[in-house]
Amino acid sequence: MTGEEKDWEEKYRQLDEVIERYGQQEGQLIRILKEAQDIFGYLPEEVQTYIAGKLNLPVSEVNGVVTFYALFHTEPQGKYSINICLGTACYVQGAQGIFDEFRRQLDLREGNTSADGLFTVKSTRCVGACGLAPVLTVDDKVYGKFRRQDVARLLQKYRRREVTAGDQWIERPARYQGETAPGH
């Protein structure tokens, strides 16, 4: 067995756990699809079919849900996911120009992912950090008060994988882990 197949198998094992946990509850299809996407990175037809089979649903129903919501994607994503907020607050501060600049510099025409598979560029609706507009996120990191002039530098940084803590941009943590227990 190749490493890749093994990897794939492990992912299906994780997916089984998710289905085990939520499959019995009514109406948790969206939750299962979200977890599946977190595991596989995207939702290929194969995974949709698998979930449909496990939940005893028609594949068309699962696919209908996948294609309805902006959260789900059916194509592999770039290594770094750049989401430019196009909420109104960011829009009036020039977010569209930033979005266009990313697409131009990465030479994106049809798709959203750069030819080298490194970046996926998408617009997103309000991240709720309107005070820092214009805002964009690269995976879990939030960059606020972004300027069009910063685009090249940001791409360069990620290309060199030099993103270190404490640079001049603003960032946020992945999640809250290992923090004080309730009622400390």
Place this chain on the structure above:
Amino acid sequence: MINGLNDLLAIKEKRLPDINARREKPGASPEWQVLVCTGTGCTSSASHRVKEELLRQVQLKKAPARIVKTGCFGFCKMGPLVVIYPGQTLYCRVKKEDVAEIVEKHLLGGQVVERLLYTEPVSGEKKSRLSDIRFFRAQYRIALRNCGLINPEDITEYIACDGYFALANVLLHWTPAQVIDTIKKSGLRGRGGAGFPTGRKWELAAAAPGPVKYVVCNADEGDPGAFMDRSILEGDPHSVLEAMTIAGYAIGAREGYIYVRAEYPIAVDRLERAIAQSRQYGLLGRRIFNTDFSFDIDIRLGAGAFVCGEETALLRSATGERGEPRPRPPYPAQCGLWGKPTLLNNVETYANIPVIIREGPDWFASVGTENSRGTKVFSLAGKVLNTGLIEVPMGITLRTVIFDIGGGIPEGRRFKAVQTGGPSGGCIPERYLDTPIDYESLKQLGSMMGSGGMIVLDETDCVVDIAKFYLQFSQDESCGQCTPCRVGTKRMLEILERITQGKGTLEDLDELEELSREVMDASLCGLGQTAPNPVLSTLKYFRQEYEAHIIEKRCPAGVCRALVDYVIDEEKCIACGLCARECVAEAIIGEKKGQPYFIDRQKCLKCGACLARCPKGAIYTA
């Protein structure tokens, strides 16, 4: 495990000194209370690092202080924020490096660190107390009462702020009819947009027959530029849980669901923790307060579809289906989740409930205007000095919100319009700034309350472009089920695109108006019925700007790309040649290190690459 009022009181007693310290009341704990905002805005600016450093330094230097992570204070612009009690000292833009000084000087020396205080932009005055700052002065907090006061991940702090006492009272002493009567008397109306009387909604759900009913919370805040609900969920999740449980008792439901966007990871996380704690304390689950009433709450994730804010679409989506709306009636109160009677309110509406029960309907009704009681939370953003989250009494004027709380327009620019209600609302021009804000007045102006997004526009914003922006949004988010919305918004968008490209005609404006009316009349759900509002309101108040695009082929604000020229500022240009190298059209002429460069208007493709490249910011649009 809480079995009765005494258990609740015991927890409150134990935690009260900390809360008293933060409220500056007698019986306060002698420790400093250091509150660090961990809402989305401040988390984005690394408030977690500040908090960790505070914990480390306080321990190291043995400072008598309690570090508390809280929800949003609302003043996102100045984040990360730290507030220290007693004294209510607000420190702005606190960095990790500032922590040592705060600990040494303030927590050990009792002196304020002047350089981190907020400076009023107009007077230049340094303000130490949070409540003295103009941004906070005109605010009145009911729904946000605990945001920025308590640790949202600690149920005991919520209890110490009288949390779950309303529930206890209701379950032990009130009949369901009494609860509904109280909500009706308070005059509370739905905070999600349409403003339907909440008590009436509860009454309808209670009257619906059948043993199985549901209580649902709409936390699918899809309005771009609005984050009220997320802040409540992040800052005070228990108030929503308590209110839903009260609602369950009032209408006879045993199960509740919160439908929340998956794009709000912090809110989802805090809700999950809050639900787990409530179950652990017996405030959710079987036989709450040892009564016969049982109730539990679960989370359903939304996956990014604006239309799911519409109630019938939301209920479908909550069962894991495509979120497509359906015709009403039947209303959710008769036929909702899984076809059962369902009560659906939004987050902010629920957040008001426990206070109304505790303080009484008359108290609540004394705030606000005759037909719009209480307060409203707005997220103030766009071209305004103080962006952030605010809660104000209904009836306050737009001018007070924008120029007093918001501090006016930055960079000395002129106010142009304020957009309320998001994609369903409209743009309100300067001459209506003294309008008191309530459901009816905003509707009369061709806008609406909506969920509470408030975006300020200045003279550099093009209203045609803004109308196009919102219509693009509605077009993208149209579920595609009904033709007026799917095709009508598309045709309208095409017209707007023509206009912004300088290819519009005056007949286009009439056609826009006609199409707008048709889309409003014939669409199935609220999305289509309100989608033309941004177009209609801008046409009404800013027709001359549309005409400038059409007749003069000019965008007065200098936004619409096809109608602007890229120009190099000769004063700033250092003739480095970078712009010329970037230009694919070879439209930039000049000699390196010679005279300033020059853009040939005929050749320019208006791609903006030069503007992005220029290290001196010498290229601008005109």
